[in-house]
Amino acid sequence: xxxxxxxxxxxxxxxxxxxxxxxxxxxxxxxxxxxxxxxxxxxxxxxxxxxxxxxxxxxxxxxxxxxxxxxxxxxxxxxxxxxxxxxxxxxxxxxxxxxxxxxxxxxxxxxxxxxxxxxxxxxxxxxxxxxxxxxxxxxxxxxxxxxxxxxxxxxxxxxxxxxxxxxxxxxxxxxxxxxxxxxxxxxxxxxxxxxxxxxxxxxxxxxxxxxxxxxxxxxxxxxxxxxxxxxxxxxxxxxxxxxxxxxxxxxxxxxxxxxxxxxxxxxxxxxxxxxxxxxxxxxxxxxxxxxxxxxxxxxxxxxxxxxxxxxxxxxxxxxxxxxxxxxxxxxxxxxxxxxxxxxxxxxxxxxxxxxxxxxxxxxxxxxxxxxxxxxxxxxxxxxxxxxxxxxxxxxxxxxxxxxxxxxxxxxxxxxxxxxxxxxxxxxxxxxxxxxxxxxxxxxxxxxxxxxxxxxxxxxxxxxxxxxxxxxxxxx
Numbered sequence: 001x002x003x004x005x006x007x008x009x010x011x012x013x014x015x016x017x018x019x020x021x022x023x024x025x026x027x028x029x030x031x032x033x034x035x036x037x038x039x040x041x042x043x044x045x046x047x048x049x050x051x052x053x054x055x056x057x058x059x060x061x062x063x064x065x066x067x068x069x070x071x072x073x074x075x076x077x078x079x080x081x082x083x084x085x086x087x088x089x090x091x092x093x094x095x096x097x098x099x100x101x102x103x104x105x106x107x108x109x110x111x112x113x114x115x116x117x118x119x120x121x122x123x124x125x126x127x128x129x130x131x132x133x134x135x136x137x138x139x140x141x142x143x144x145x146x147x148x149x150x151x152x153x154x155x156x157x158x159x160x161x162x163x164x165x166x167x168x169x170x171x172x173x174x175x176x177x178x179x180x181x182x183x184x185x186x187x188x189x190x191x192x193x194x195x196x197x198x199x200x201x202x203x204x205x206x207x208x209x210x211x212x213x214x215x216x217x218x219x220x221x222x223x224x225x226x227x228x229x230x231x232x233x234x235x236x237x238x239x240x241x242x243x244x245x246x247x248x249x250x251x252x253x254x255x256x257x258x259x260x261x262x263x264x265x266x267x268x269x270x271x272x273x274x275x276x277x278x279x280x281x282x283x284x285x286x287x288x289x290x291x292x293x294x295x296x297x298x299x300x301x302x303x304x305x306x307x308x309x310x311x312x313x314x315x316x317x318x319x320x321x322x323x324x325x326x327x328x329x330x331x332x333x334x335x336x337x338x339x340x341x342x343x344x345x346x347x348x349x350x351x352x353x354x355x356x357x358x359x360x361x362x363x364x365x366x367x368x369x370x371x372x373x374x375x376x377x378x379x380x381x382x383x384x385x386x387x388x389x390x391x392x393x394x395x396x397x398x399x400x401x402x403x404x405x406x407x408x409x410x411x412x413x414x415x416x417x418x419x420x421x422x423x424x425x426x427x428x429x430x431x432x433x434x435x436x437x438x439x440x441x442x443x444x445x446x447x448x449x450x451x452x453x454x455x456x457x458x459x460x461x462x463x464x465x466x467x468x469x470x471x472x473x474x475x
Contacts, residue, residue: 039167040223043160054094055127056237068243074164086118090264095405117314174303183230184276194419229268249288269384363453374402382411
């Protein structure tokens with residue numbers, strides 16, 4: 001696998017000097033506030049042998065060929081001085097196991113000083129790729145294939161991050177906000193309760209498409225990062241080939257439209273949204289083309305500049321578990337709830353259940369220009385819609401599926417409606433079917449924790465509805 005060539009620079013001071021030298025060729029000089037060290041790299045992570053595939057319980061055989069390639073892309077930001085660099089790693093994978101992500105970070109930290117809160121792995125949650133999360137339930141050749149792939153993936157993710165760090169040059173960042181319309185809420189309701197899956201018009205959905213442009217100081221496009229809140233599930237359970245789904249197609253189209261640039265796709269709060277229409281590779285391409293077309297439109301401008309410093313803050317919420325219900329009640333719950341079934345298995349093995357669940361979340365802020373939020377697991381759209389109401393949506397970027405993907409993070413609305421996501425959510429697990437026991441509800445805890453991580457006086461947090469801001473003249 002070829003290495004990306006780049007220049008390794010030691011710090012922001014040298015970055016500014018080089019920025020002035022580069023800008024002397026006829027472009028207007030970049031100020032220290034406008035420039036930031038940035039490097040980008042990508043690597044192919046397509047499995048070389050058949051593997052068990054992620055998602056869809058009905059699929060119980062290994063993959064049968066490759067219909068599309070899988071990719072991991074890394075964007076490294078910042079110099080080596082001060083707080084050090086930050087890395088956004090976007091991976092075409094249903095769910096990279098947290099222990100694998102931790103091993104990648106450990107290897108990188110052996111070579112580069114990088115803090116955990118400045119290393120964010122974002123899963124595409126692709127359902128037509130390897131099922132690394134399901135390895136514990138396999139044996140024989142199927143386990144061997146995935147074990148070998150996990151080893152290769154660890155090496156390639158380490159490689160692509162180090163390449164991005166080595167490729168850093170003085171750069172400029174800018175953001176634009178667009179929309180794409182193929183995501184549809186998938187929760188069909190009857191009398192206010194969940195009744196199945198389908199495309200539901202006028203139900204809650206987030207069609208926003210934030211785009212981050214990274215250029216060198218001569219204006220050459222280095223990277224295009226986009227975010228969209230939708231399951232990466234155009235291809236369904238009857239599809240048995242490796243493919244990157246709509247996110248993979250979007251990367252291919254963006255990179256074809258802008259030769260030399262690397263595309264990164266992250267997924268927002270789309271846990272209750274599916275691509276519509278779905279079911280074929282041609283529709284993956286259609287959705288990916290729609291994203292690339294919107295990216296092309298946005299790249300024509302206008303943009304809002306994004307400068308630093310990049311400040312990363314992280315916290316972990318401890319969500320207490322309720323006492324387990326009586327065994328008969330738990331057995332009934334286990335018939336419709338995967339978390340309840342896990343608890344039942346734990347008790348059957350004679351083990352004690354944990355007393356709380358840990359929910360990590362992180363924010364990256366770029367001065368007062370942009371706030372990136374990183375939420376773990378599968379987060380439903382209500383979180384994005386609420387955060388966009390309570391924060392400045394034009395300066396907000398929300399990543400879900402970050403670092404770990406093991407359960408659903410649902411809202412009070414979904415708990416009231418019931419059904420698939422609610423029955424398989426962290427809320428149901430920690431309260432064992434009685435979400436009203438959580439006071440305040442987990443939804444409030446997560447939203448307030450995000451706000452607490454944002455810098456004071458940054459104006460990211462909007463005043464409550466009806467209140468005038470401190471800057472208002474009352475007119």
